[in-house]
Amino acid sequence: MEQFDLMQLMAKIILVVGVCLGVVPVMVWFERRGAAWMQGRVGPNRVGPFGLLQPLADVVKFIFKEDFKPRNANTFYYYLAPMIALIAPLCALSVIPFGSTAIVDGREIILQIAPMDSGILFILAFAGLEVYPIILAGWASRNKYTVLGALRGSSQIVSYEISMGLALLSMMMVYGSFNPHDMVAWQAKHYWGFLVNPFGALVFWISIFAETNRLPFDLAEGESELVAGYHLEYGAMKFALFFMAEYVAMIMASALIATLFFGGYSLLPGMPFLASAISNHFAFGEAGTMNTIAVFQFLSLVTKVAFFMFVFVWIRWTLPRFRFDQLMDLGWKILFPLSLINLVVVTIAVYFFNQ
């Protein structure tokens, strides 16, 4: 590999991972502050301006806590679980395109960590991996609450993965590609995905809530029933890893929804005008214009992701938790048939439209 390739790859990884891990504390803060606002409270406002340094204080607390392990826990899997929890969504992020192309030193850079044609399959694989930390953490801790949490969490994720996969499949049928870049290009050219396939978008959205273990589907945690669910026996930084993993998974899910159904990095209305105005004003030339557009594309994706993150928080403080049988009913009796019918309809529609 050439030095240039290595450098640009490293730069992209640092950008994506840095932005993700940097957003986590802000999201933790916003989750608590937003919850407070929605409930008529004030929320954390003591540490730093507006309480913004609260996550930092939490991190300091996490780091200096004792790193203990339950006596009968299986050491290897007990420590492996939080690692997978964080790594899987970060890996899945590597195929999310955050811009079309940038030109540096006369060479084109595809703004995506891993440009691969089977990108969506890669995401599905790593989203499927998210069930492992739950099972491993619950099983390895040797605690009845954690096992129950793991049981619920794993069955929930496995069942919702089916409807998620089918919704994804219907979108791949529409776009005719596995490549996220092609999908975004199609949406930029025609319509945003959720206009083409609203039921697919809805099913996918609901499934992604279950996949990321967010309320209304956070049965794996279920504080009122299972103390803390699968991560009950985890303390200190190991718990922090689970905590961060939840937010990274939310970022990944939001980016996925944005890419599949809401135009991905394609520019928001008004942005093309702004981009051309800026590049004309500073007389950037061809490469400069390209890069300006890339920056705006990145901003566009960030805006969309931020919106979906907000919706995650918004939904969390709106809906109560499902009962387990209701969850399974929704997954198997409603979403699964709905996504199947949707897939058939989309297949037929695509067949006739392409003729």
Add this chain to the structure above:
Amino acid sequence: MGTINVSKKYTAREKAYIPAILVGMKITMARFIRGFLLRQHDTILYPEKRREYSERFRGAHFITVDKNKTENCTACFLCETVCPAECIHIVAEERDDEQGADTYGVAKEKKPASFDIDILRCCFCGFCEEACPKDAIKMSNNYEMATYNREDAIFDLDHLKRDMHGRHEKVNKGDKK
């Protein structure tokens, strides 16, 4: 026969589930805007701001004093008798000093040697206040009675005689006089 089914059938709108969620999201969004933009909260920032309670609020006890700083209490044991929580403990003794002659023009012949209120047992019913014939024991507006240990939670005579004005604790006002 005895069972009455009160659950109603779901309407199509309720079964569809999504409209109900949207209604809920509308409500939380309204609350969010109220908290985030309008800065209206139902809670207060407690140590800086305090709730205003009515004058009838029954808080920590105090014992009224006359102008010689002598307690009005004559150790008649009415409050100890009426107390449903049995938290007042009085030990009486004869008053032989000259300070006692006051308030109602009658010399106080009896005084409490010790007057202890176990504030942890107290249920703040206010019976002691009503029973007192000398208006000696009263309840203030102070609701902050947290202590570091159980011994501090037993209020003795010195504590009960602290400077009070009406139902309010005097803050820095007593020092100026």
